[in-house]
Amino acid sequence: MDDQRRIFLATASRLGALAALTSASATGRAQNRDGGHAYPFSLGVASGSPLPDAVIIWTRILHDPLNAAATPRLAFSVRWEMAEDEQFRRIVAKGAASAAPELAHSVHVDVTGLRPDRWYWYRFMLGDAVSPVGRTRTVPAASGMPKQLKLAVASCQHWEFGTYAAHRHIAAAAPDLVAFLGDYIYEWGPYQLRHPKSAVRASESFTLADYRARYAQYKTDANLQAAHHAAPWIVTWDDHEVANDYGNEQDERLDPRFLQRRAAAYQAFYEHMPLRLTPRDFAHLRIYQRYDWGKLARFHVLDDRQYRADLACPPPGRGGSNSVQPRTCPALTDLGRGMLGREQEQWLAQGLSSSPARWNILAQQTLMAQNSQLPVVKEGDGRFWTDGWDGYPAARRKLMDTLHTSRASNPLVLSGDVHSFFACELARNPSRPASPDNPLLATEFCGTSITSPSRPQTRTEQYVSMNHGIKYGRSDKRGYMLLTITPSDTSAHFLVLDNVHDDASPIARAAAFVVRDGRAGPVRA
Numbered sequence: 001m002d003d004q005r006r007i008f009l010a011t012a013s014r015l016g017a018l019a020a021l022t023s024a025s026a027t028g029r030a031q032n033r034d035g036g037h038a039y040p041f042s043l044g045v046a047s048g049s050p051l052p053d054a055v056i057i058w059t060r061i062l063h064d065p066l067n068a069a070a071t072p073r074l075a076f077s078v079r080w081e082m083a084e085d086e087q088f089r090r091i092v093a094k095g096a097a098s099a100a101p102e103l104a105h106s107v108h109v110d111v112t113g114l115r116p117d118r119w120y121w122y123r124f125m126l127g128d129a130v131s132p133v134g135r136t137r138t139v140p141a142a143s144g145m146p147k148q149l150k151l152a153v154a155s156c157q158h159w160e161f162g163t164y165a166a167h168r169h170i171a172a173a174a175p176d177l178v179a180f181l182g183d184y185i186y187e188w189g190p191y192q193l194r195h196p197k198s199a200v201r202a203s204e205s206f207t208l209a210d211y212r213a214r215y216a217q218y219k220t221d222a223n224l225q226a227a228h229h230a231a232p233w234i235v236t237w238d239d240h241e242v243a244n245d246y247g248n249e250q251d252e253r254l255d256p257r258f259l260q261r262r263a264a265a266y267q268a269f270y271e272h273m274p275l276r277l278t279p280r281d282f283a284h285l286r287i288y289q290r291y292d293w294g295k296l297a298r299f300h301v302l303d304d305r306q307y308r309a310d311l312a313c314p315p316p317g318r319g320g321s322n323s324v325q326p327r328t329c330p331a332l333t334d335l336g337r338g339m340l341g342r343e344q345e346q347w348l349a350q351g352l353s354s355s356p357a358r359w360n361i362l363a364q365q366t367l368m369a370q371n372s373q374l375p376v377v378k379e380g381d382g383r384f385w386t387d388g389w390d391g392y393p394a395a396r397r398k399l400m401d402t403l404h405t406s407r408a409s410n411p412l413v414l415s416g417d418v419h420s421f422f423a424c425e426l427a428r429n430p431s432r433p434a435s436p437d438n439p440l441l442a443t444e445f446c447g448t449s450i451t452s453p454s455r456p457q458t459r460t461e462q463y464v465s466m467n468h469g470i471k472y473g474r475s476d477k478r479g480y481m482l483l484t485i486t487p488s489d490t491s492a493h494f495l496v497l498d499n500v501h502d503d504a505s506p507i508a509r510a511a512a513f514v515v516r517d518g519r520a521g522p523v524r525a
C-alpha cells in the first residue's frame with residue numbers, strides 16, 4: 001500500500017462517512033453551500049526555490065477560501081504536469097502528489113531533472129478541475145556567466161491598506177525572479193475577500209487555523225496570484241507572518257505561550273510558500289537559504305527574526321520595539337546581542353567567502369543602514385528604532401566585518417519592513433561618512449510596501465539629511481523595486497503607484513540608481 005493510499009484510508013476511517021467523501025475526493029469536488037461544486041484551486045499556483053535542474057511548484061486544495069471546512073479532511077491525490085510550452089504539447093515531467101489535511105492540503109512538488117536556464121509551464125489537476133497555469137524557470141548552470149537577471153523585489157502587503165495593483169505590474173514586467181522580503185500577511189483584519197476602504201484591527205491570528213485562513217484570504221487576490229504565476233519566487237518572512245515586532249521567542253505581549261503561536265505561524269508559512277524544506281519541527285523552521293544565478297549572483301536569503309536577541313529596552317512591561325537613545329539604553333550597544341544567531345552568521349560567512357558570484361545579494365527583511373531620528377555628531381548620539389538593524393549595532397558591525405574579510409564581490413543588501421524606498425551606502429562605521437579609514441562595504445536598496453502605510457515624506461527627508469549612509473528616501477508611495485543585474489552593473493528602479501486604492505492604478509518610476517561592478521554605493525541614474 002503506498003503512503004497516499006494509507007493516509008487516505010486512515011483518514012477516511014476516522015471520519016466514518018466514507019461513501020460521500022470518497023466520491024468528493026475522487027472527483028476533486030466539494031459541495032459548496034448552494035449544493036454546487038466548488039473549484040479546488042481557489043488560491044492559484046506558485047513556484048520558487050529554483051535550482052539549475054529543479055524548481056518547487058505549489059498549490060493548495062481549498063474549495064472555499066473563507067471556509068476550510070468545505071474541503072473534506074482527506075488526502076487528495078493531485079496530478080501535476082510540467083511542460084516546455086504554455087500549451088503543454090511538450091510535457092517534460094508529470095506525476096501525482098498528496099495534498100494531506102495535516103498540511104492544509106498544500107502541495108509542494110520538487111520537480112527535478114530539468115534543464116538549466118529554461119522557462120517552463122506547470123499546472124495541477126484534481127478530478128476534472130485544472131489549475132491556472134504558472135510560468136517558472138530554472139536558474140542558469142553554475143559555471144555560466146548570464147548576461148542579465150531581471151529581479152522584482154516586494155514586501156509588506158497589508159490587506160487592509162489598499163489593492164495589490166503593484167503585483168499586477170510585477171506580473172506585467174515579466175521578471176526572471178521575484179524576491180519577497182516579508183510581511184506577506186499581517187496577523188489582523190476581518191477575514192473578507194475585498195480590500196476594504198479602511199483598516200479595522202480585528203480577528204488577530206493565533207492558531208494554525210487562523211493563520212491558514214489568513215493566507216487563504218490574501219492568496220485569493222487575482223493580482224497576487226498573477227505575480228506568482230509569472231515567475232519563481234524566493235521568500236523570507238518578517239514579523240507580521242507571526243506577530244508585530246516579535247523577536248526570537250518573545251512578542252509584544254510577553255505571552256508565555258508565544259512559542260506555540262510562532263510554531264503555528266511558521267507551519268502556515270511553509271504550507272503557503274514554494275519552499276524546498278522538510279516539513280517538520282515547525283517551532284524552529286529553518287528558512288535561510290542560498291540560491292545561485294550562475295556566476296552572476298548569489299542570493300543569501302536571511303532570517304533576522306527567529307534567532308535575534310530580545311529587542312533592546314522595550315516599553316515598560318512589554319516586549320516589542322521602542323525608539324531609544326544609546327545613553328539611556330545600554331543594552332542597545334551590548335556586544336553580545338546578535339541579529340542572525342551564531343549558526344546563521346557562520347553559514348553566511350562561509351557562503352560569502354566561498355561565493356563565485358559577481359554580485360552577493362543579501363535578501364533580508366529589515367533596513368540595514370543607520371537611520372537615526374536625531375543628528376549624530378559623536379559616538380552615543382542619536383535615537384534609534386530598535387526593531388531593525390539599528391537595534392543591533394554590534395551585530396551590524398560584525399556583519400560589515402564579515403563582508404570585508406570574506407572579500408565577497410559586490411555585496412548588495414535588499415530590504416523591506418519600513419514601507420519606504422531607501423538607497424544607501426553601507427560603511428563600516430555608519431555614524432561617519434565613508435573614507436579610506438571607513439570603507440564603503442556594500443550598497444543597500446530598501447523597497448517600499450505593496451500596500452502598508454508609512455510616515456510623511458517630510459519626516460523621511462529629515463532622516464536623509466541626518467544620516468550619512470542614506471542617499472535617497474521616499475515613504476509616501478507604495479509599489480516595488482525592479483532590478484536589472486548584469487556582470488558590469490546593477491540598476492534599481494523604484495516604481496510607485498499613483499493610487500494604491502485603485503486596482504487599475506498606473507505605475508511610474510520615482511527614482512533609479514546604478515551600482516557599478518567593483519564600486520559600492522548607489523549612483524543616481
Ligand SMILES: [Fe+2]
Pocket residue numbers: 156157182183240417418419452
Ligand atoms: Fe510591513
